[in-house]
Amino acid sequence: MKLGILIPAYNEEKTLSTVIKSIPKKYPKIDQTEIIVVSDGSIDKTTEIARKAKVILIEHDLNRGLGGALGTGFEYARRNDFDLLLTFDADGQHNQDDIWPVLKPLVQKKADVVIGSRLKKTDGMPWYRIVGIWGLNLITFMFFWVWTTDSQSGLRAFNRKAIEKIDIQTNKMEVSSEFFYEIGRKNLRLLEVPITSIYTKYSLEKGQKNINGFRIISKLIYRRFFSK
Amino acid sequence: MHIFGGLALIKIFFTIFAVFAWSRVFIRFQAKDLNIKEFIFWSLVWGAMIVLVFIPGKTNFLAKMVGMERGNDAMFFLGIVALFYATYRLYVKINEQEKEITRLVRALALKNAKKSTRKRK
Numbered sequence: 001m002k003l004g005i006l007i008p009a010y011n012e013e014k015t016l017s018t019v020i021k022s023i024p025k026k027y028p029k030i031d032q033t034e035i036i037v038v039s040d041g042s043i044d045k046t047t048e049i050a051r052k053a054k055v056i057l058i059e060h061d062l063n064r065g066l067g068g069a070l071g072t073g074f075e076y077a078r079r080n081d082f083d084l085l086l087t088f089d090a091d092g093q094h095n096q097d098d099i100w101p102v103l104k105p106l107v108q109k110k111a112d113v114v115i116g117s118r119l120k121k122t123d124g125m126p127w128y129r130i131v132g133i134w135g136l137n138l139i140t141f142m143f144f145w146v147w148t149t150d151s152q153s154g155l156r157a158f159n160r161k162a163i164e165k166i167d168i169q170t171n172k173m174e175v176s177s178e179f180f181y182e183i184g185r186k187n188l189r190l191l192e193v194p195i196t197s198i199y200t201k202y203s204l205e206k207g208q209k210n211i212n213g214f215r216i217i218s219k220l221i222y223r224r225f226f227s228k
Numbered sequence: 229m230h231i232f233g234g235l236a237l238i239k240i241f242f243t244i245f246a247v248f249a250w251s252r253v254f255i256r257f258q259a260k261d262l263n264i265k266e267f268i269f270w271s272l273v274w275g276a277m278i279v280l281v282f283i284p285g286k287t288n289f290l291a292k293m294v295g296m297e298r299g300n301d302a303m304f305f306l307g308i309v310a311l312f313y314a315t316y317r318l319y320v321k322i323n324e325q326e327k328e329i330t331r332l333v334r335a336l337a338l339k340n341a342k343k344s345t346r347k348r349k
Binding site: 038041057059061062067071079171222226 | 319320323326327329330333334336337338340341
């Protein structure tokens, strides 16, 4: 099986190199592992760092946001026959030991999409972050009728069926909730596994602010009711 | 404030604006951006605006037709409805344009990604 590890990166020069090095390339039953970095119009050294590391580099000329970058990664995976695709944040908040637990249900064909949920064990997560994520979980459920304990997780894995069926249209952070819309309406089997997240001052600053929730709601309304 | 016995300043401003707007229409007609039918349509629209401003109570019968007492109320109501509709059109248009830009950036990025893998080989 061919696995793609997709890292969307926008101005992540401080962490990207460490993140790329930390990712193991060998997993049971997987013959080929490729790391795909989508540099989303970065204006710092992100692109150079990715070019030096032996990864597939896709460069956006303009910054389109998380959704835009993930959509490009999915399109690349579709065109290049990937069997599995795993999304991994570039800010260093994920633990590389969580990659295999997230991939395992797909390899064993128990699910089409696996979400690594940070809210199954919340150690070290700031309370306001927990509140924000729960709010967005409720919003995701209200709009798309799919329940999840972590609608905003960046560690997700998809099998070939999911890669082919999921159509990403939103551009920014709202993409995290949009995934659940696609999972729901394309009847994909969803599974959640607990993951740990590493909260550093850096990743907290790079992460979403709760106030951003209003923008996300507006975009989700558009996606749900107006989008062509 | 009233000058010339009951002529509100706002009416003068509005008339100047309407004439200015009509002059734009005329310029575009001369430059052949508008055809004769469009020119007549817009001339009637701005002409009617000026007439409506100067005849008191003329919009009241229109208001009564849609079930409102005064012409002013109907004007405000219709104005707000029109603004809402314009906002909605803009909202849809901007969102679709954002998607188009992403599609373009994506197509370019994927094209170049292919090139760089070929070079490596």
